[in-house]
Amino acid sequence: MGKAGRFLGALLLGTVPATVAPAVAEPAPLPWTGTWETAPSGTARALPGTAVRNVVHLSVGGTAVRVRLSNRFGTAPLVLGAVTVAVRRSGAAAVPGTLRAATFRGARTATVPPGRDLLSDPVPLVVRGAADLLVTVLTPTGGGPATYHGTALQTSYLAPDGAAGAADESGSAYTGTTHHWYYVTGVDVRSAAAGTLVALGDSLTDGTGSTPGTNHRWPDLLAARLRAHRLGVLNAGIAGNRLLRDGTGPSALARLDADALDRAGVRVLVVLEGINDIKGTSGAADPADLARAYRTLVARAHARGIRAVGVTLTPYGGHPAHTPAREAVRQRVNAFIRTGGAFDAVADADAAVRDPADPGRIRPGYDPGDHLHLNDAGMRAVAGAVARALAHRPVVTAIGGTRPR
Secondary structure (H helix, E strand, O other): OOHHHHHHHHHHHHHOOOOOOOOOOOOOOOOEEEEEEOOOOEEEOOOOOOEEEEEEEOOOOEEEEEEEEEOOOOOOOEEEOEEEEEEEEEOOEEOOOOOEEOOEOOEOOEEEOOOOEEEOOOEEEEEOOOOEEEEEEEOOOOOOOEEEEOOOOOOEEEEOOHHHHHOOOOOOOOOEEEOOEEOEEEEEEEOOOOEEEEEEEOHHHHOOOOOOOOOOOHHHHHHHHHHHHOEEEEEEEOOOOOOOOOEOEOOHHHHHHHHHHOOOOEEEEEEEOOHHHHHOOOOOOOHHHHHHHHHHHHHHHHOOOOEEEEEOOOOOOOOOOOOHHHHHHHHHHHHHHHHOOOOOEEEOHHHHHEEOOEEEEEOHHHOOOOOOOOOHHHHHHHHHHHHHHOOOHHHHHHHHOOOOO
């Protein structure tokens, strides 16, 4: 364990004085911690009558779960005919005895209005960090366009006979597959974890370039590093997302509360976003626009008692959208992230992945071939940079102190 890990571990595991609570007849329930997230990115064709068995990878474990279902981009009420959770064995199959029905205010069915999310009741189910959870959603009537996350990099499963599929433990009802996540956008656990870290970003955070089905996005790799420190990690990346303007999903400024600050137990916000604003067809010509946006994100996080880590923008020399003028903007934005004083700590992903022989490009061993995204090794380098940034005292103090909720 490196210096950053020892420092973070010490603060999380023993050096922060515990608050002495008065004796009570029964202990209060453990707080909720975010263990998995995906940010809604748009809509897909609804699948009425089909059960969608979403496979999601948890960062920390707990003694109960609750799931967040979203109709954020729907245009009609979303009827939930059945929702189940289970620990995954393999494929669409559940570990025997772990399948549970989720309820909503005690009922097994619910309706989610357009533009809204819905949290389930607590579901008693012991889960471990790094486990896969099956979240199955049956929508008997479809309810219009389905809110989904497009770049799952994970195979999930479809059962045409949805009524049978929702309660199917063996997975035999699941004859189709999908590479999107439908409706489910979050999982919380009851846990003694230290809190939650949310990674807000674009395709680099969403995992584009990493190996599908391996959970090698940099937030996943960071979660593996932090598991011993009991910190949940949530991935709020959307491929194609921008900081300033809506595009693929709402802008980072617009979705900050719903996708990051409102999540359970949030202590730290990590921001890696802005390259799409720079390289887009109407790219951001003025780095001051991005600097103001970063300051706004940080101010809103601080108002909630949440610390903010800024991540420098990684190189993309060799990509068709790269130009010298846009590279100059990237360099000025990175200078602000490093030295502008907006963030509580800085993770220098640019320095971690750039080619020493050509700093405007990604190191060849980290480049999946498109000169913009990162392969598994590049994702590991970013995770390491963020882990080192977490050793900064303002950040670990936020993690080690009183939970914000």
